Amino acid sequence: MSKANILIVDDEPNILGFLKINLELSGYSVFTASCGKDAMEIITKEYPAIILSDIRLPDINGIEILKSVKECCKDIHVILMTAYQDMETTIKAMQAGAFDYLAKPINMDELDVIIKRAIADRQINERLEYLCLEQFTKYNTNIIGKSCCIEDVFKKIGIASGTNTTVLIQGETGTGKELAARAIHYHSSRKDKPFVAVNCSAIVETLLESELFGHEKGAFTGASYLKKGRFEIADGGTIFLDEVGDIPLGMQSKLLRIIQERKFERVGGEKTINIDVRIIAATNRNLKNLIQQNLFREDLYYRLNVFAIYIMPLREKKEDIPILAEYFIGKMGRELHSSVKKIAPDAMDTLLNYEWKGNVRELENVITRAMLHARGSVILKEHLSGDLYKSPVVHAGSGFKPEPEDYNIQSLEEIEKMAIAKTLEAFNWHKGKTCEALGLNRPRLERKIRKYKIEKA
Ligand SMILES: Nc1ncnc2c1ncn2[C@@H]1O[C@H](COP(=O)(O)OP(=O)(O)OP(=O)(O)O)[C@@H](O)[C@H]1O
């Protein structure tokens, strides 16, 4: 393995020579410069991993080199050396982002340790960057769909990511709520900070508080160390409260406070901790129903529902099924080394007629299983699992729909009026799209708008 490149900057030829020989003996490739100007030239040309620079140079000083390096190439570690050891320069150097600071005369053992640490640190940073990138591509580029409802979701993700507002994502299980939450985070200015997901229904009530807010050492039996909660870990980034409808009432008031004030105390602690997090909550339950049953605080609902995103069930955006299927064939094909390339027309009909209670997640599973069964390059009807042959069930609203009060309306006319108004609103009064979605022609739509006196909000 090739060793790192190091640039040494010093105006004293003896020191340059001494360090160069020693570091080359340790196997590093070494460049040298005797002034700031030469150093900057080598930096842009050779991009060294580490710069070892004197602070006092004939032209620009070492701290200036450090500052310009940190501006253009953050990953280069700069170690500063000086004969004028004083506290103030040390502080300035560290504040400007120096990796470390060495006093002259240089002790080679000490230098060796610092260089090794700098290299290890670079490797960790590279790995982290890779992981972030992986997360980013994994979660960011793959919301697939071309239906109007998914386009609306894209649009809302775009708007939400440009702000810091709290977002509430609603939709049935498997519709892609977490995917949307990650997309908001990775498109926002917080993308380099953590995205912390908490599944509120998976954590037992007694542990939820310390999980969210952390605890001090000795806060309760078994708390043998201080533990940071998820809110603290997410500082600067985004916290994703999944299944927020399952949070017990007692915890809801604590959540309300953190949403309002961005402040909390660890369990067993007195110190108030301030944090800066964006909150995204998701649920597949109908929060308004939970409010009516006194299981969810209304004030919390309004605090969460500042910016609402609703993701439609797959059976209501069937036009997305073919491209989702194609996408999963491509994605799983690479993972399974499968030769499957497409789906036979009658198998596609079966997919289009199925009710998809598990939504996109279920579709992904069905396609994966079919690919494992298929022998050639085409998925046939017989490769699809048994459930898909049951006659399609008409959904009578058992799934989640926002604004349930809309469905208490009695007359058919009222329902029609509401459907037209909602659809117009959903498509921003784009009448062509509204006609398409409702199966109406344009003159009919115009007549209905007049008849019901529907107006732009
Ligand atoms: N539009 C989409 N394009 C591509 N993949 C999707 C899409 N929607 C969902 N998926 C995939 O389906 C699976 C389920 O998505 P996700 O976990 O985001 O759903 P969810 O709404 O959070 O479900 P639950 O309510 O069960 O937690 C994931 O593997 C996700 O990648």
Ligand SMILES: [Mg+2]
């Ligand atoms: Mg989820």
